[in-house]
Amino acid sequence: MICHPVTAEEWLAKITHIGKQVRETVEQEAQGVTIRLATITCACRWKRGIMNMYQCLYCNEWLCELCAERHFGKTRKQYREEHPVDYGAINAERAALSQQEGEKR
Ligand SMILES: [Zn+2]
Numbered sequence: 257m258i259c260h261p262v263t264a265e266e267w268l269a270k271i272t273h274i275g276k277q278v279r280e281t282v283e284q285e286a287q288g289v290t291i292r293l294a295t296i297t298c299a300c301r302w303k304r305g306i307m308n309m310y311q312c313l314y315c316n317e318w319l320c321e322l323c324a325e326r327h328f329g330k331t332r333k334q335y336r337e338e339h340p341v342d343y344g345a346i347n348a349e350r351a352a353l354s355q356q357e358g359e360k361r
C-alpha cells in the first residue's frame with residue numbers, strides 16, 4: 257500500500273487497513289499476549305511477529321520487511337551498498353578504547 261493516498265478510494269483503503277491493524281493489537285492485548293508474541297497482518301496478508309514488522313513514521317501503517325522495502329523506497333541491500341559499514345574504522349576505535357581501558361588498570 258502506498259504511503260500517501262491520492263484518491264478517496266485509496267484513502268479509505270488505507271484508513272480501513274490501519275484500523276484493522278490497530279484492532280489486531282487491541283485484541284491481543286486484551287488476551288494478555290506479550291509484545292514479543294503479538295502479530296500484525298501486513299497489507300500483503302503476511303502475518304508476522306510485531307518485532308519483525310516496521311511501522312511507517314508518516315502514515316502509521318505496519319509493513320512486513322518486503323513491503324517495507326517497497327514502501328520506504330529502497331531495499332536493505334541498496335541501503336547497505338550506499339552506506340557501507342566501515343569495519344576498519346570500528347576496529348581501530350575499539351582497539352584504541354581497549355588500550356585506554358588497559359592503561360586505566
Ligand atoms: Zn507510509
Ligand SMILES: [Zn+2]
Pocket residue numbers: 298299300301302319320321322323324
Ligand atoms: Zn507485506
